[in-house]
Amino acid sequence: MKSARDELDRIDNAILALLGERGRVVAELWHQKGAAGMPTMDAERERSIFARLRAQAIQAGMDADAVERVFRQVVGGTFWAER
Helix, strand or coil, X not given: CHHHHHHHHHHHHHHHHHHHHHHHHHHHHHHHHHHCCCCCXXXXXXXXXXXXXXXXXXXXCCCHHHHHHXXXXXXXXXXXXXX
16 A cells, blocks of 8 residues: 555655646746737637646547646636746
8 A cells, every 4th residue: 555655755746846837837928928919818728728638538548528627727726827
């Protein structure tokens, strides 16, 4: 049981590191868009992200609705990167 818990801890740490990396990339993108006078949000890009993720989830045998909910939280939570 300990080895499985250790593996879950390793995975959680990797997810956290990737979320931090994503936040930094979003902050840089927002900075570039701001400098170019562009809006930070792009509804079409957001739609394509969720469509791609849903398709990948289905291909992986995962619940596409659950995956979309998680990623909506991730995408919506990246505002912290701007602070």
